[in-house]
Amino acid sequence: MHHGSQLKRFLLFALIPLAIFAAVLIYPFIQGLYLTFTNWDGFAHTKYVGFANYAKSLKDPEFWSTLRFTLKYVLVSLVAINAVAFGLALLVTAKLKSSNLFRTFFFVPNLIGGVVLGVIWQFIFNTALVSIAGKMGWSLFESSWLGDTNTAFWALIIVTVWQSSGYMMIIYITGLISIEQDVLEAARVDGASAARTLWTIKMPLMAQAFTISLFLTLRGGFMAYDVNVALTGGGPFRTTELISMHIFQDAFAFGNFGTGQSKAVLMFIMVATAALIQVTVSKRVEARA
Amino acid sequence: MKEASRIAKRTVFIGGLVLSVAYVLPFVLVFLNAFKPKYDILENPLAWPKTITMDNFTQALQKMDFYRSLTNSVIITVFSVTGLIIFSSMLAYYLARNKNKFTHTTFLILVASMIVPFQALMIPFMSIFAQFVAINNRAALIFFYQGFGIALSTFLYHGFISKIPMDLDEAAAMDGASDMTIFWKIMFPMLRPVTATVAIVNALWIWNDFLLPRLVLTRETQTLPLSTYLFYGQYSTEYGQAMAGLLLAVLPIIVFYLILQKQFISGISQGAVK
Structure with missing residues (x-):
């Protein structure tokens, strides 16, 4: 393979996709990082301001309450989605005649975008449940869950779990069926109980599925936007804004491009750090298993 | 032993059934209410439509x-x-x-x-x-x-x-x-x-x-x-129209999914696990 053909190959196969990738992803990313150190107002910047934008962001009390709300959301949704998804995967792989049908149903919410799902559940929480509760005398749903910060949080969790568990279920199913039958047969012959087989054989052998699913839910939690916007819209009084929506509002609704972008950079650092820690820990657990 | 495993299977089946209903119920709700006039929805969102109206769809098709x-x-x-x-x-x-x-x-x-x-x-x-x-x-x-x-x-x-x-x-x-x-x-x-x-x-x-x-x-x-x-x-306060709109919005992808279900599931699992 001589040099000329090497270059020609690059031009033919790689130049266009890499150029688009650089233009759409790399350049705005670097530019965004750079702009946080200037007095950028969305159009122009005239001078460097050092860490002023970051300092201002960190002094914003709403940013801190958003961060707390986001972390709580990430943690709770991570645990809930994975617990439910793993349960569904066990159920679907239990060799019932109706397994495939169940799997089909569990996966359906995942096909629909978060906005449409959020809006459907807005109707359920605001209208359907309130109307049913009024007739049946259920005090739990008497007033809409979306009207109160605490219940709105749980509404967000319910919708998120309902939406994402089907996807993670598929990952767990793939993990479960990749376990060799001889191993399970041996455990059965040895008289291991179902729970013990699950805990000491199945789960360690499919540790990789947990790594992937935890990573995806962690990342998804930090980036959640659609369901947030469509279900609670951040309300009541901006108390249920997740970080993604907070950044959007800061920049595009209030025109604070400098702090908006520096919060976005902080968000990136958080996502990257959390994902790195999670993958490192998971890989270590995988290696021990 | 056999009896016990049959009971276990039945329990799993019932669990699966209940969960399946829970996962599809929101869509069923949208479907049922898309054909109702506004006040029937407020009266009972879970009931089967008493009078079926297509007006919601005509409105939603045009407005969205x-x-x-x-x-x-x-x-x-x-x-x-x-x-x-x-x-x-x-x-x-x-x-x-x-x-x-x-x-x-x-x-x-x-x-x-x-x-x-x-x-x-x-x-x-x-x-x-x-x-x-x-x-x-x-x-x-x-x-x-x-x-x-x-x-x-x-x-x-x-x-x-x-x-x-x-x-x-x-x-x-x-x-x-x-x-x-x-x-x-x-x-x-x-x-x-x-x-x-x-x-x-x-x-x-x-x-x-x-x-x-x-x-x-x-x-x-x-x-x-x-x-x-x-x-x-x-x-959003025109409940019937809103539901008809939502039904129209989810329909294309659900139809697509039901036709190509196998490809969807295997595609998703390959895409995720890599």
């Missing part, structure tokens, strides 16, 4: 500009996914078949870029591309999707191509076939399973995407998720 939004969604999804298949398969072929420092680094950058959330660059993004968006926002959006989707798609193709023995392309090269011919005539047909995965994963993402289209598109070019969101925001 359904056909235009659907056309926009189809155009944007089809062009974006086709572009991604072409670009990412070629790039992956190049990266997998030319092992050197440059291709190795490029591949690592692509993989690392998958952790960058769109939110981290959306603000400068909109000012950088403002002019492009102003000229033709649909074309701009399709272009953006190439950039945001290339990493995962290339990664999926790369894993598959790396497992195909080199002898194959070398033999063809001996016969005097050009690089392009080798790729499109010999390699690409062999990539069909990954192509299916890449197509499904990207189509689902682009079809349902909201944030980027919200920033880029206008009323004339809006996709289904956008028009659904705006429509619901405006008419």
Whole structure:
């Protein structure tokens, strides 16, 4: 393979996709990082301001309450989605005649975008449940869950779990069926109980599925936007804004491009750090298993 | 022993049934109420419609500009996914078949870029591309999707191509076939399973995407998720119409899923586990 053909190959196969990738992803990313150190107002910047934008962001009390709300959301949704998804995967792989049908149903919410799902559940929480509760005398749903910060949080969790568990279920199913039958047969012959087989054989052998699913839910939690916007819209009084929506509002609704972008950079650092820690820990657990 | 396992099976079955109902119930609710007049919905959202009205659909179709939004969604999804298949398969072929420092680094950058959330660059993004968006926002959006989707798609193709023995392309090269011919005539047909995965994963993402289209598109070019969101925001108290609109919004993808269910599930599991 001589040099000329090497270059020609690059031009033919790689130049266009890499150029688009650089233009759409790399350049705005670097530019965004750079702009946080200037007095950028969305159009122009005239001078460097050092860490002023970051300092201002960190002094914003709403940013801190958003961060707390986001972390709580990430943690709770991570645990809930994975617990439910793993349960569904066990159920679907239990060799019932109706397994495939169940799997089909569990996966359906995942096909629909978060906005449409959020809006459907807005109707359920605001209208359907309130109307049913009024007739049946259920005090739990008497007033809409979306009207109160605490219940709105749980509404967000319910919708998120309902939406994402089907996807993670598929990952767990793939993990479960990749376990060799001889191993399970041996455990059965040895008289291991179902729970013990699950805990000491199945789960360690499919540790990789947990790594992937935890990573995806962690990342998804930090980036959640659609369901947030469509279900609670951040309300009541901006108390249920997740970080993604907070950044959007800061920049595009209030025109604070400098702090908006520096919060976005902080968000990136958080996502990257959390994902790195999670993958490192998971890989270590995988290696021990 | 046998009796016990039968009871266990039955319990699992009932559990599955209850959960299935719970997962589909929201859609059933939308379906039932889409055919009711407003006051029947308020009276009992769970009841079967007493009087069936199609008026909700006529209103929703018109107010959410359904056909235009659907056309926009189809155009944007089809062009974006086709572009991604072409670009990412070629790039992956190049990266997998030319092992050197440059291709190795490029591949690592692509993989690392998958952790960058769109939110981290959306603000400068909109000012950088403002002019492009102003000229033709649909074309701009399709272009953006190439950039945001290339990493995962290339990664999926790369894993598959790396497992195909080199002898194959070398033999063809001996016969005097050009690089392009080798790729499109010999390699690409062999990539069909990954192509299916890449197509499904990207189509689902682009079809349902909201944030980027919200920033880029206008009323004339809006996709289904956008028009659904705006429509619901405006008419959420017209419950019947809102439900008809939601039903219309979820219908296309559910029909698609029921037809291509096997491909969807295997595509998703391949796409995720890699």
